[in-house]
Amino acid sequence: MRKWGFRHRGGDARKTPPINNRIMTMTDAVQGEKYRIVRIDGGYRLNSRLCAMGFIPGEIFYVSGASRGGPLCVVVKGTKFAIGRGMAERIQIREI
Amino acid sequence: MMIGKEITIALSGNPNSGKTTIFNNLTGLRQHVGNYPGVTVEKKTGETKYKGYKVNVVDLPGTYSLTAYSLEEIVARNFIVNEKPDVVVDIVDSSNLERNLYLAVQLMELNTPLILAFNMTDIVKKSGKKIDISLLSELFGIPIVETVGSRGLGSDKLLEAVIKVVSSRKEKKVEVKYGEEVENEIVKIISVLKKEKIPTFEFDVRWIAVKLLEQDRDIIDTLKKTSGPKYSKVEEVTAGAIGHITSILRDTPEIIIADGRYGFINGALREAYEEASLKKVDISEKIDRVLTNRIMGIPIFALIIWLMFQFVFTLGKYPMGWIELGFGKLSVLITEIVPQGLIRSLLVDGVIGGVGGVIIFTPNIILLFFAIALLEDSGYMARAAFVMDRIMHKIGLHGKSFIPMIIGFGCTVPAYMGSRILENRRDRLVTMHINTFMSCGARLPVYILFAGAFFPAIAGNVIFSIYLIGVVMAVIMARVLRATRFKGESEPFVMELPAYRIPTLKGILIHTWERTWMYIKKAGTVILAISILMWMLFTFPMVGNNYSQDYKGKVNEIEQSYQSGEITERELDESIAVIEAKMAGERLAYSAAGRMGRFLEPVFRPLGFDWKMVVATISGIAAKEVVVSTMGTLYSIQEADGQSDSLKTALYKHYHPLVGYNFMLFTLLYFPCMAGMVIFRKEAGTKEMLFQIGYTFLLAWAISFLVFQIGRLFI
Known part of the structure; x- marks a missing residue:
C-alpha cells in the first residue's frame, strides 16, 4: 500500500476513527488507504451514473485528497474524480 | 472508382478520451458548430474525403454511458438511434480500458455498427503493458483500430476500417449476459412488450427490456406516451421484476446490470490484457498535491484567474486600440466621401458606432477563449471547480461558475460565452442570469461621470460601493433563482479530474477560432440590424425647420462678428460648437427615443429620474458607455466623456445626489447591452433572454424605487 507522510482523513476530523471492517461511508475514509465499496444508496439515476463512472459495489478505491x-x-478504476460530500455519504465502504 | 458515395460516422467516447483530437485530425478546419435541435448541447460536425467517399463526421457529446442521466447522454443515444449513422466510432482511452469499454459495451447493446478506436496506445506501450488487440476484437466482435490522436496517427486506418464496415454489414454479434435471475426477468419483460404490441421504434427489444429494468426515465416516458393504457401491464411486470431481483440479489437492477457489463469487460481483459488492475496516478498526483492543496489551492486558483484576467483585458487593450483607430479612420473616410445627410449619419453613427462597438471586443473574445481552452485542455479547469466548489456551492452554484463571474467584471459578453464550461444547464443558466451584476468595464465611464459629479470627494468609495452591491445582488439572486425558477436538488457533484496533459496548439486554436467566428458573425447580422434600429429611434422623426430658435441665424450672426473682427477664431469655434450641441439636444428630444423618454417618464418618476435619464437609459441598451454621450447630448455639451467637467456641473445642478446614486444603481442592475442579449439568446434561447431582460429591469426598478423612496425621507 502507498504510504503518505500524514494521515489526513477525508471526512470530518471530529468523528471517532473507524473500527476495522466496520461499514462506514466514503467521507470516513482515511486518505491514501484502500477501501472496498459495499453499497450505493443513490436512487436509480445516481446509481447508474456512479456505476458508469466505476463506483460499483465490490470496487476498490482510495481517497487522494479533499478540500x-x-x-x-x-481514485477508482485508475481515474481520479472529485465527488461531493453529499454523494460520498451515500456510498458505503469497508476497509480491506 | 466510386464517386459521390456519402457516409456518416458518429464519434462517441468518454470525456477526456481524446475524442476531440481525433475529430480535429479527421476533419481539420472543415467543422461546423451548432446545437442539437431543441437543446443547448453543442453539436459539432465536419467532413473529410477518403477513397472516393464523402465522410460526414459527427462529434457526439462525451459521456460515460448511455443512460438517461444527463442531456448529453440522451442526445448521444437519440442521435445514434434516430439518425442511424453508418458507423459509430467509439474512442477508447487505452490506458484506461476497463472504464472506457463500459460505454463501448452499451453501444454494442444498442446494436449499431461499431468500431473501437484504441487511442493513446503510445502511453500504454511506454508503460510496458500489452494489449492483444486482435483477441479483444474477436471477444467483443468489433473491429479495433489503434490511434495516437495527439500525434495524428491512425486516422487513415480508422477511415479504412469504417469503409470496410460500411461495405460489409454484419448482423448482431456478441451479447452481454446478466446472469440467470436478470435474464429470466428480461425474457418476461420482452414477452409482455410483444404481447401488448408496444411499439419499440428503432430500438432493439432486448435493449428496451434492459432499460426498463434500469428504470431509464427517458424510455419509460416515451413508451408511456406512445402506448397509453397498454403500458400499465408492462409497468406491472417491470415493477415485479425489479422487486424480485432486488430481493434475491440484494442490490437494485441498475447496479446488477452495470456489474454485468463490467464483468463482461473484465472477462475479456483477463484474456487479452496484461494488467487490468488499479492504475497508478503518478505525475498528475504530484501536481495535484500542490494545485488542489487544502491551503494553497484557493490562492493558486486566484493567481491563475488574475493572470487570465490580465491576459484577456490588459493584453487585449492594444489590439482593441488598433481596431478603434481603424474604425475612427473609417468614419473620417466616410465623412469625407459621403455628403452630409442621413446616409452619412446612418453609416457613421448607426453602422460603425453599433457594429464597431461590438467588433472592438473581438480581441477579448479571442484571448479569453484561448485562455479557457488552455485551462480546459491541460486539465486544470476541473481542479478549479474542485477548489471553488465549497464556496460556490453555498450560493447554489457550481465551482466553475466562478470563472465566468470574474470575466464579467471585464465584459459580460465573453462571460456569457464562457458559461459554456458549465455542463449542467441549470448551473449555466443561473450563472448567466446573475452575470450582469458583475459590473462590466463599459459601465465604469457612467460611474466615473456620476460619482465625479455628485461625490467628487469620495468618488472612489462610491464606485466601489456600486461594485460591491453588484456582487451582493449576484449572490442574492443566485439563491433566489435556485429556490424558484431553477429549483430542484442541485446536481450531485461528481466530476472527473483528468490526468494533466500538455494541450496541443491545434486543438486550442480550433476551439478559439470557433467561438470568435461565432461572435463576429453575430456582429455582422443581428447586431447590425439592431444598431440600425437604434439609430432610427434616435434620428427620426427629424426636427426639420422646427427648431425652437433660429440657430442658423445665430450662426450667421457669429460668423459676421468674426469677420468684422469682434471675436477671435477660437471664440467663433466655441460658440458654434455650443449652438450645434444645442441643436443636437433638440433633435434628440424630438426623436422617437426622446419621445419615448417623455412618455415613459411617469414610470421612472418614482425613482427620481426625469425624461433625460430615461432617454440615456434607453441608449444604454445599445452599450452602457453610450449613456454618457447621450447625457452629454441632452445637456447640450459637446465632446462628452466621463471626465467632462461641464457635464458634471450640469448634472450636479439638475439632480440631487441621491438621484445620481440611484441612476448608477439602475445602470448597474439592468441587463448589460444588446450585444450581450444577442449572445444570451444564442447561448440560452429566446425565452431565457426575455426573462433576463424582464427580471433585471424589474429588479433595477424595484431596488432604485426603494432607495429613492426611503432615501427621500432623510433629505
Missing part, C-alpha cells in the same frame, strides 16, 4: 468541507478526490 476542507468540500468535495473529496477519489
Whole structure:
C-alpha cells in the first residue's frame, strides 16, 4: 500500500476513527488507504451514473485528497474524480 | 472508382478520451458548430474525403454511458438511434480500458455498427503493458483500430476500417449476459412488450427490456406516451421484476446490470490484457498535491484567474486600440466621401458606432477563449471547480461558475460565452442570469461621470460601493433563482479530474477560432440590424425647420462678428460648437427615443429620474458607455466623456445626489447591452433572454424605487 507522510482523513476530523471492517461511508475514509465499496444508496439515476463512472459495489478505491468541507478526490478504476460530500455519504465502504 | 458515395460516422467516447483530437485530425478546419435541435448541447460536425467517399463526421457529446442521466447522454443515444449513422466510432482511452469499454459495451447493446478506436496506445506501450488487440476484437466482435490522436496517427486506418464496415454489414454479434435471475426477468419483460404490441421504434427489444429494468426515465416516458393504457401491464411486470431481483440479489437492477457489463469487460481483459488492475496516478498526483492543496489551492486558483484576467483585458487593450483607430479612420473616410445627410449619419453613427462597438471586443473574445481552452485542455479547469466548489456551492452554484463571474467584471459578453464550461444547464443558466451584476468595464465611464459629479470627494468609495452591491445582488439572486425558477436538488457533484496533459496548439486554436467566428458573425447580422434600429429611434422623426430658435441665424450672426473682427477664431469655434450641441439636444428630444423618454417618464418618476435619464437609459441598451454621450447630448455639451467637467456641473445642478446614486444603481442592475442579449439568446434561447431582460429591469426598478423612496425621507 502507498504510504503518505500524514494521515489526513477525508471526512470530518471530529468523528471517532473507524473500527476495522466496520461499514462506514466514503467521507470516513482515511486518505491514501484502500477501501472496498459495499453499497450505493443513490436512487436509480445516481446509481447508474456512479456505476458508469466505476463506483460499483465490490470496487476498490482510495481517497487522494479533499478540500476542507468540500468535495473529496477519489481514485477508482485508475481515474481520479472529485465527488461531493453529499454523494460520498451515500456510498458505503469497508476497509480491506 | 466510386464517386459521390456519402457516409456518416458518429464519434462517441468518454470525456477526456481524446475524442476531440481525433475529430480535429479527421476533419481539420472543415467543422461546423451548432446545437442539437431543441437543446443547448453543442453539436459539432465536419467532413473529410477518403477513397472516393464523402465522410460526414459527427462529434457526439462525451459521456460515460448511455443512460438517461444527463442531456448529453440522451442526445448521444437519440442521435445514434434516430439518425442511424453508418458507423459509430467509439474512442477508447487505452490506458484506461476497463472504464472506457463500459460505454463501448452499451453501444454494442444498442446494436449499431461499431468500431473501437484504441487511442493513446503510445502511453500504454511506454508503460510496458500489452494489449492483444486482435483477441479483444474477436471477444467483443468489433473491429479495433489503434490511434495516437495527439500525434495524428491512425486516422487513415480508422477511415479504412469504417469503409470496410460500411461495405460489409454484419448482423448482431456478441451479447452481454446478466446472469440467470436478470435474464429470466428480461425474457418476461420482452414477452409482455410483444404481447401488448408496444411499439419499440428503432430500438432493439432486448435493449428496451434492459432499460426498463434500469428504470431509464427517458424510455419509460416515451413508451408511456406512445402506448397509453397498454403500458400499465408492462409497468406491472417491470415493477415485479425489479422487486424480485432486488430481493434475491440484494442490490437494485441498475447496479446488477452495470456489474454485468463490467464483468463482461473484465472477462475479456483477463484474456487479452496484461494488467487490468488499479492504475497508478503518478505525475498528475504530484501536481495535484500542490494545485488542489487544502491551503494553497484557493490562492493558486486566484493567481491563475488574475493572470487570465490580465491576459484577456490588459493584453487585449492594444489590439482593441488598433481596431478603434481603424474604425475612427473609417468614419473620417466616410465623412469625407459621403455628403452630409442621413446616409452619412446612418453609416457613421448607426453602422460603425453599433457594429464597431461590438467588433472592438473581438480581441477579448479571442484571448479569453484561448485562455479557457488552455485551462480546459491541460486539465486544470476541473481542479478549479474542485477548489471553488465549497464556496460556490453555498450560493447554489457550481465551482466553475466562478470563472465566468470574474470575466464579467471585464465584459459580460465573453462571460456569457464562457458559461459554456458549465455542463449542467441549470448551473449555466443561473450563472448567466446573475452575470450582469458583475459590473462590466463599459459601465465604469457612467460611474466615473456620476460619482465625479455628485461625490467628487469620495468618488472612489462610491464606485466601489456600486461594485460591491453588484456582487451582493449576484449572490442574492443566485439563491433566489435556485429556490424558484431553477429549483430542484442541485446536481450531485461528481466530476472527473483528468490526468494533466500538455494541450496541443491545434486543438486550442480550433476551439478559439470557433467561438470568435461565432461572435463576429453575430456582429455582422443581428447586431447590425439592431444598431440600425437604434439609430432610427434616435434620428427620426427629424426636427426639420422646427427648431425652437433660429440657430442658423445665430450662426450667421457669429460668423459676421468674426469677420468684422469682434471675436477671435477660437471664440467663433466655441460658440458654434455650443449652438450645434444645442441643436443636437433638440433633435434628440424630438426623436422617437426622446419621445419615448417623455412618455415613459411617469414610470421612472418614482425613482427620481426625469425624461433625460430615461432617454440615456434607453441608449444604454445599445452599450452602457453610450449613456454618457447621450447625457452629454441632452445637456447640450459637446465632446462628452466621463471626465467632462461641464457635464458634471450640469448634472450636479439638475439632480440631487441621491438621484445620481440611484441612476448608477439602475445602470448597474439592468441587463448589460444588446450585444450581450444577442449572445444570451444564442447561448440560452429566446425565452431565457426575455426573462433576463424582464427580471433585471424589474429588479433595477424595484431596488432604485426603494432607495429613492426611503432615501427621500432623510433629505
